[in-house]
Amino acid sequence: MVAKVIFGRGSFNQLGEIIAPLRKNELAPFIFLVDDVFENKSSFSSKIPLLYSDQIIYISADEEPKTSQVDALVEEIILSTSNLPSGIIGIGGGTILDLAKAVSLLLTNNGSSEDFQGWDLIKNKGIYHLGIPTISGTGSEVSRTTVLTGPTKKLGINSDFTPFDQVILDPELTVGVPKNQWFYTGMDCYIHCIESLNGNFINSFSKSYGVTALKLCEEVFLNSLSHNESQDKLMMASWHGGMSISYSQVGVAHALSYGLSFLLGIKHGLGNCIVFDHLEGFYPEGVRVFKQMKAKHNVSFPKGVCANLSEKQFDIMIDVALSLEPLWENAVGKEWKTQITRSLLKDLYSKM
Numbered sequence: 001m002v003a004k005v006i007f008g009r010g011s012f013n014q015l016g017e018i019i020a021p022l023r024k025n026e027l028a029p030f031i032f033l034v035d036d037v038f039e040n041k042s043s044f045s046s047k048i049p050l051l052y053s054d055q056i057i058y059i060s061a062d063e064e065p066k067t068s069q070v071d072a073l074v075e076e077i078i079l080s081t082s083n084l085p086s087g088i089i090g091i092g093g094g095t096i097l098d099l100a101k102a103v104s105l106l107l108t109n110n111g112s113s114e115d116f117q118g119w120d121l122i123k124n125k126g127i128y129h130l131g132i133p134t135i136s137g138t139g140s141e142v143s144r145t146t147v148l149t150g151p152t153k154k155l156g157i158n159s160d161f162t163p164f165d166q167v168i169l170d171p172e173l174t175v176g177v178p179k180n181q182w183f184y185t186g187m188d189c190y191i192h193c194i195e196s197l198n199g200n201f202i203n204s205f206s207k208s209y210g211v212t213a214l215k216l217c218e219e220v221f222l223n224s225l226s227h228n229e230s231q232d233k234l235m236m237a238s239w240h241g242g243m244s245i246s247y248s249q250v251g252v253a254h255a256l257s258y259g260l261s262f263l264l265g266i267k268h269g270l271g272n273c274i275v276f277d278h279l280e281g282f283y284p285e286g287v288r289v290f291k292q293m294k295a296k297h298n299v300s301f302p303k304g305v306c307a308n309l310s311e312k313q314f315d316i317m318i319d320v321a322l323s324l325e326p327l328w329e330n331a332v333g334k335e336w337k338t339q340i341t342r343s344l345l346k347d348l349y350s351k352m
């Protein structure tokens with residue numbers, strides 16, 4: 001679990017106060033990994049409490065995090081400081097939060113980040129890492145994974161050392177999120193809830209978070225809330241949805257979406273939406289409400305993304321999807337291999 005969290009509009013202003021006691025010495029900087037959407041917003045960057053040799057590294061979130069990107073960032077940080085940093089602070093969406101978590105772990109675990117894609121392969125505690133989401137939905141701020149695309153797979157570094165040491169939840173930071181992106185990332189949370197609550201791994205702990213997150217998502221996407229209330233509630237939904245899947249598992253939409261993202265680079269939130277639209281056979285009620293939300297907000301997704309793919313490309317996506325065994329076991333049961341065939345997945349992908 002995340003050790004410490006503060007929530008509140010304007011709580012970002014407390015960042016300096018929070019990290020001051022954690023500075024090891026003047027030569028051990030804090031490294032701020034920040035979404036480059038904030039790069040020229042002086043009202044934002046002036047609030048980052050830089051001291052001594054602290055650095056801001058602006059990073060584009062146009063593409064999802066890669067293992068090679070994590071390795072390059074770790075090298076850049078090691079070469080630029082004589083001491084290990086005092087901490088890594090990630091400010092952005094799931095992309096930047098996952099990078100911050102991975103960089104913190106790779107600074108204390110020798111090797112390439114691709115060596116650690118999997119479950120519980122990390123042996124050493126990472127350096128202090130603090131996460132500040134600026135868009136709500138992925139639950140990365142609370143989860144025990146950091147999802148990376150490597151040369152052969154898209155898979156998280158799942159470990160007890162992955163969660164942030166501190167999170168600051170300030171809904172005001174989500175103010176500039178474009179509407180479509182708000183929907184895609186918000187639906188990631190909604191889909192986490194549906195897959196967790198309808199899965200075989202569900203338990204009372206996970207359910208309590210999933211039910212709360214689902215109710216918040218329905219309020220945000222089906223009711224007409226005030227702007228502030230909507231921002232606050234979606235941020236809390238993201239947190240609770242992330243908690244729910246951390247103690248259960250995701251399902252069919254995520255398995256298929258990982259395939260889309262690995263082959264075609266389609267980003268997680270949008271990929272989930274493209275897939276989920278076709279999953280009434282697995283999640284009938286969840287998909288019915290999803291379509292209602294989509295219609296209410298007048299959002300559409302690209303069609304025919306798999307229209308011109310070769311057999312080989314279908315095979316790559318199907319291999320990625322089928323490799324995510326815990327997701328299928330959660331969604332379908334221990335005997336999932338008898339039901340989830342390559343031809344079923346090809347049919348589903350062909351519709352997208």
Ligand code: NAD
Binds near residue numbers: 138175267
């Ligand atoms: P993102 O971080 O990729 O950002 C999406 C877009 O929104 C980007 O263009 C970004 O610049 C922009 N943006 C973010 N905040 C903004 C703001 N306040 N104003 C204006 N623009 C803003 O989006 P995401 O959906 O949060 O993250 C997707 C990533 O999260 C994927 O890489 C996915 O694999 C990962 N993920 C991780 C977990 C986990 O548990 N670790 C769970 C789900 C998804």
Ligand code: ZN
Binds near residue numbers: 188189254268
């Ligand atoms: Zn997700």
